[in-house]
Amino acid sequence: MSITKRYLKSKPICKTKFTISSSEAGDAEKAFLSGDFNGWDISSLPMQKLKNGDFTITIDLDCGREYHFKYLMDGIKWQNDPDADDYRPSPYLDSDNCIVIIDRS
Known part of the structure; x- marks a missing residue:
């Protein structure tokens, strides 16, 4: 996985x-990006599956x-x-949420 x-x-x-x-995707057919930037909508940001099996958005x-x-x-x-x-701990799942920090370099 990576974030650019x-x-x-x-x-x-x-x-x-x-x-x-x-x-990392394994045999997954679909992947979605979900977060506070889209109200945690689980379908509004589908990731594109590439020919090599990677997903990206x-x-x-x-x-x-x-x-x-x-x-x-x-x-x-x-x-x-x-x-x-x-x-950071997720208030809804028994796991952590990922954090991406967007700060002008």
């Missing part, structure tokens, strides 16, 4: 790319904030990103 951040010079926005490798996030997120695999399994910037 590209800060825009003209706006306080960061193009943030989330990737799940094929080895790029979204715009406002600078100067940190966001909680998780991946939902095949609509049933929540998965964390080991490359997240931090982790």
Whole structure:
């Protein structure tokens, strides 16, 4: 898994790319990105499955904030990103949420 951040010079926005490798995705057919940036909607941010089996999505996030997120695999399994910037306890699941920190570099 990886998170790539590209800060825009003209706006306080960061193009943030989330990737799940094929080895981490296993036999999953679908993956969704869910977090406080989309109201934890479990279907509004489907990740694209690449030919090599990786899943990826790029979204715009406002600078100067940190966001909680998780991946939902095949609509049933929540998965964390080991490359997240931090982790915090989830108030709803018996696990941590991933944190991505978007701070202009």
